[in-house]
Amino acid sequence: MPGPAESPANVAALRTGAGSINALIDLSCAQYSAQPAIGQALEQAISYGVLHKQILALALRLRQAGVGPGSRVAIMGENSANWVIAWLSTVRLGAAVVPVFPETPAMDLRHMLNQAGCDTLFVTGKQLDKIYDLQHQLETLITLDNAQDPLGLLSPLAFDDFLQEGYGLLKSGNQDPFPEVGPDELACILYTSGASGLPRAVMLSHANFCANAQSASGLIALAPGTVFVSVLPLSHAYEFTVGLLLPLLCGCRVAYVGRTPTPAIVQKICSHERPQVVLVAPLILEEIYKKRVMAQLENNRTMGFFCRFDSIRKLFFRKAGLRLMDFFGGRLRLLGIGGAALNPEIERFLLQAGLPFVVGYGVSEASPLLAAGPVGDPGIAPGSTGKAVRNVRLRIDNPDPETGIGEIQAQGPNIMQGYLNDPEATKAALIEDGWLRTGDLGRLDEAGNLFICGRLNSVIVLASGENIYPEAIEHKLNAMPFVQESLVRENMGILEALVYPDADWLDSRTRGDHRAKRQEYLNRLLNEMRREVNESLPISSRINRVLVWPEPFSKTATHRIKRFLYTL
Structure with a gap:
């Protein structure tokens, strides 16, 4: 398959600096054409040359589907090479991407698509059930993993078929040039995590991302071929900029986990990929x-x-x-x-x-x-x-x-x-x-x-006027082996801690005990914890009450607790 140097005239000329994401990709794919670029963990990665061709082909097919300057394209799915190609093909056309965290509820997805004005959506099979009530407003629906709707209510296009149609357009050679995309043009509408309230739609330009990737390159020298294992969701700016744009800027290879990163899964993948960089x-x-x-x-x-x-x-x-x-x-x-x-x-x-x-x-x-x-x-x-x-x-x-x-x-x-x-x-x-x-x-x-x-x-201001920083107290609580996570809040003038216990840890120490004895054991641990933690805190910051919370706290894409849901 030809590399970037053989690409048609609709590719912008290579520039000495990368003021846009498109220019950054052109430069990297030309310089590192034969190097491996991205792929699923435990599988062979595609090269920078192939990545470039796939971006151009998919962009041509998207343009045929009506995507162009000013369009908004949403992507909702687990990390994958296809996710990346969809993102980079969209901005190639002067359109903006709306990345959606895979665990986003259907109601929130509807709000995002309506507010951003998206009529094209890339999605994985796991997410199709969230689309049933949205199909009337979507002009193009593409499954990143080629999945079909088992209920037959949706007729999505398979990514591989969509891409192959783009290759046909690319080989014809009779295509208009892609639009010139400037540094200040909108690249992404990124919905914030919403840890302290409703998420907001952050507008980020090509220049914003490129500048931050360049800044991140000053943290550590990265040689071409350096291996990244990608664990965090690409729908979050941290993983996208530092875990994707930075390695692409430097000719590195990115391997995607594509599933919940439990310790066992991370260990299995890392033993095979032997990464030099992991973001967690x-x-x-x-x-x-x-x-x-x-x-x-x-x-x-x-x-x-x-x-x-x-x-x-x-x-x-x-x-x-x-x-x-x-x-x-x-x-x-x-x-x-x-x-x-x-x-x-x-x-x-x-x-x-x-x-x-x-x-x-x-x-x-x-x-x-x-x-x-x-x-x-x-x-x-x-x-x-x-x-x-x-x-x-x-x-x-x-x-x-x-x-x-x-x-x-x-x-x-x-x-x-x-x-x-x-x-x-x-x-x-x-x-x-x-x-x-x-x-x-x-x-x-x-x-x-x-x-x-x-x-x-999230600062708690007591009646005395003192400021309490709950995160500092939660760190002490979370250090306890039997605490999975915790949240400190004010309740009628006193500080109370909500604790979600580690069920596996408790089971290992109370196996065979009846329920009342297990509860007695947990209560003793909680009282000892409160006493121990309070000894390390100023009097004004001491916890008055500890309550067992029955389920994991609701969290953002980067595992921050949505505190506003638990404020009294």
Whole structure:
């Protein structure tokens, strides 16, 4: 199959700089044509040359279907090479992509498609049942995995057939040139995670994404052929920019997990792919830490006793770190952690274990990366998210004179154009000189390290006037082996903690016990936990009551709890 150099005249001329995503892809596919680019984990990847041809072919077929400048195309499905090709083909035409998290309910999907004005949708077979009430407003429905509707209510087009029709158009050679897409043109309408309320539609340009990918390239040197394993959803800006555009910029290969990333699945895939870079959310690391590190201490009382001594504990963690390197395939150069706050106990373990990790911070409105690393900088302070990435400025607005904590604000070429159809929210978020109000609280130290303290709208203000940052308390609760997750809230002037217990952990210790005895055991653990955690907290931040929550908390795409659902 011919490479990019043999492509028809409808491809924009290669430019020295990548001001648009289309130019970035053209440059990379020309430079790394024979290198493997993207593919499903455990399968052979397609090359950059083939990727380029598939993008052009699919774009021609989409144009035939009516997609063009100003169109909006939605993509809803699990990570795959076809997902990526659909995204890149859409923006090739000057249209904008609306990526939808696969777990999005049908009602929310309807709202997104209506608000964004989408009449073309790429979807996987798992999601077809959400489309039944939407089929009347969709002109084109394509299944990324070639699935058909088992009920026969829908007649979707199979991706492979759609692509082959595009190849026919490409081979004919009698096609008009693709439109020239400028850096400031809209590339994506990205719905925020909605951790603190209803999601907003963030408008991001080609220049926003390209600038942020270039900024991310300053975190670590990436050689062509470097392997990324993609775990997080591509519908989130963190994975899209740092887990896709960055590796494509540098000629790397991306392997997609394409399913729920349980520790067993991640280990299986990493043992085969042997990645150098993996991006994860803190929740994945917390599960690995509890189930594969701390469980060993609990099951070995002698080891648990000696690990109370710092020197022995460091030695144990170092050995555990070597095992985790094997867990990730043995070649790991960077474990990128982002999307939510990292528990300080997990960070201490990673440091003592010697794993090559970086904690990052960003928001969707910034495409998304604002601070991280860089890798190898000895000035990165533990507990921080590192320093502002290249070409990004950070400041703290109205800092508390005692703590230095205030709202984090950011400025740079990666900052969004605004919120779709919401001028008031845009005006509130984008203030003078293009500074973005992130809505997050934090502080900067003298070296420029950014410390995140929580969301501005999740701070609990007590009657005494004191500010309580619930995330800091939750980190302490979540460090307990029997706690799966927790949420701290105010209830009639007191602090209470909602705790969702780890059923597997409890079962292993109460097997054979009747229900009343199991409940008694759990209540004792909760009381001991409350006493222990309160001893480490100021009096104003102490928990008055602990309640067992019966089910997992509702979360965003990056596993942040939707706090607004549990506020009284």
